Amino acid sequence: MRPWKSIVIHAKKSLIALGIVISLGLGLVLVSQKWMNSMQQSAALTQADKSSQQGVLEQKQADLGNIESHISQFRKLVDRGMVGNVEREAWVEQLVLSHQLTGLPQTLTYTLHPPKTLNAQVDSPSSSGTVTEGLPVAASNEAQFHDLEFSITNIHEEELVALTDSFARRVRGQFRINSCVLSNATESGLDAHCVLRFFTMGNSGTLPALLPSESAPKPAARPPTPPTPPRLGTFIYTPEERSSIARERTSAGDSTATGLEVTGVYGRLQINGLVKRDRGNSTAWINRKPIAEERTLPTGQSIGVSSTKVTIQGKSLKVGEALDINTLERDDILPKNMVTPKASF
Numbered sequence: 001m002r003p004w005k006s007i008v009i010h011a012k013k014s015l016i017a018l019g020i021v022i023s024l025g026l027g028l029v030l031v032s033q034k035w036m037n038s039m040q041q042s043a044a045l046t047q048a049d050k051s052s053q054q055g056v057l058e059q060k061q062a063d064l065g066n067i068e069s070h071i072s073q074f075r076k077l078v079d080r081g082m083v084g085n086v087e088r089e090a091w092v093e094q095l096v097l098s099h100q101l102t103g104l105p106q107t108l109t110y111t112l113h114p115p116k117t118l119n120a121q122v123d124s125p126s127s128s129g130t131v132t133e134g135l136p137v138a139a140s141n142e143a144q145f146h147d148l149e150f151s152i153t154n155i156h157e158e159e160l161v162a163l164t165d166s167f168a169r170r171v172r173g174q175f176r177i178n179s180c181v182l183s184n185a186t187e188s189g190l191d192a193h194c195v196l197r198f199f200t201m202g203n204s205g206t207l208p209a210l211l212p213s214e215s216a217p218k219p220a221a222r223p224p225t226p227p228t229p230p231r232l233g234t235f236i237y238t239p240e241e242r243s244s245i246a247r248e249r250t251s252a253g254d255s256t257a258t259g260l261e262v263t264g265v266y267g268r269l270q271i272n273g274l275v276k277r278d279r280g281n282s283t284a285w286i287n288r289k290p291i292a293e294e295r296t297l298p299t300g301q302s303i304g305v306s307s308t309k310v311t312i313q314g315k316s317l318k319v320g321e322a323l324d325i326n327t328l329e330r331d332d333i334l335p336k337n338m339v340t341p342k343a344s345f
Contacts, residue, residue: 081173083201088112091148091173091198097283098166099152100292104159105249110150115200118143146198147178154189154249156242157182158232164194173198185236189245270322271310284310 008015077083092112099108119142152160164177178197182190237245273285282293282305293305304311309318315330317323322331 077201079172082199086115086144086146086200087172088115088146091146091171091196094171095148095150095167096290097292098163098170100290101166102159102162104152104163105154107153107155108150109152110148113147113149115144115146118145118199144200146200148175148196148198149194150196151191151193153184153191154245155192156189156237156245157235158242159246160192160194161232164196167196173200175199182236187245188248190236268322268324269312271317271319273319274305274310286310 074083081087092110095110096108152163155163160180160182168175175196175198178195180192180194182192184191232242233239269286271284271286275283283290284293284303284305285291286303291303293303309316311317312323313328315323315328317330323329324331
């Protein structure tokens with residue numbers, strides 16, 4: 001027998017064990033290699049995702065920086081009413097209030113036309129159009145314009161300037177006087193037909209959230225009363241003719257100049273309601289007529305409006321109460337002895 005065969009026979013078990021160990025080792029090597037390849041692929045995917053997320057983070061940081069650098073300009077647009085919800089009804093309310101503040105005759109009529117996009121064909125609004133006050137504005141991100149058309153008669157040109165100036169100082173919105181036609185000038189005044197064009201950046205329904213470190217902008221303070229502008233020279237009427245028109249209107253007892261009628265033999269002012277506004281002048285309903293705050297009544301008193309009461313001549317009146325303008329006596333909502341407390345047993 002050859003020597004190597006004898007060695008193989010005696011080392012058979014050891015050789016088998018060695019083969020098993022070698023097979024296990026090779027299997028472990030293959031599995032480890034496969035696992036290593038899988039981990040490398042996973043690491044590559046993780047690195048790619050990290051790079052992608054880093055790019056997104058850098059873009060977000062750039063967007064945040066852009067927002068922080070322009071947030072003040074954005075808020076100015078919001079405060080001016082060009083961005084955000086379109087407050088069309090407030091424009092009409094302010095026109096009526098400015099009309100009351102300037103004490104013009106009650107000949108004001110107005111039409112608030114539906115909004116149009118700026119890239120649409122613009123036609124001059126027809127004076128015979130139907131009233132569309134309060135028409136909802138469809139959600140749109142396009143720039144829009146809104147024409148507020150109004151007419152007023154029996155005034156002079158200086159009163160028209162005062163009306164538009166009062167409106168411009170108090171209204172929340174960006175507009176221009178698109179057109180203004182003056183006609184039918186007579187001794188009692190002229191007719192004015194004007195179009196105020198408001199501009200908005202569309203209405204997406206909601207505003208972007210403010211930055212966490214920023215607080216919401218406070219409501220704009222009421223604009224201070226400006227100094228009286230210089231009188232106009234001769235335009236359509238001379239200054240003397242304008243004074244004559246206003247004087248004749250007052251001497252004729254034109255109650256429509258204020259819309260307020262003093263009731264009773266001695267004069268009695270009753271508070272029927274009040275509307276308190278954060279922006280612009282508040283309104284009190286006196287003798288069932290709306291009177292704007294800071295307006296001087298025909299009886300010579302000025303009014304102040306808070307959230308719960310109206311002040312006339314230093315007297316605070318709640319809704320339902322009345323004031324005698326001569327004796328300054330106040331009537332309660334309920335007469336005295338009208339309510340009797342129930343006796344306890």
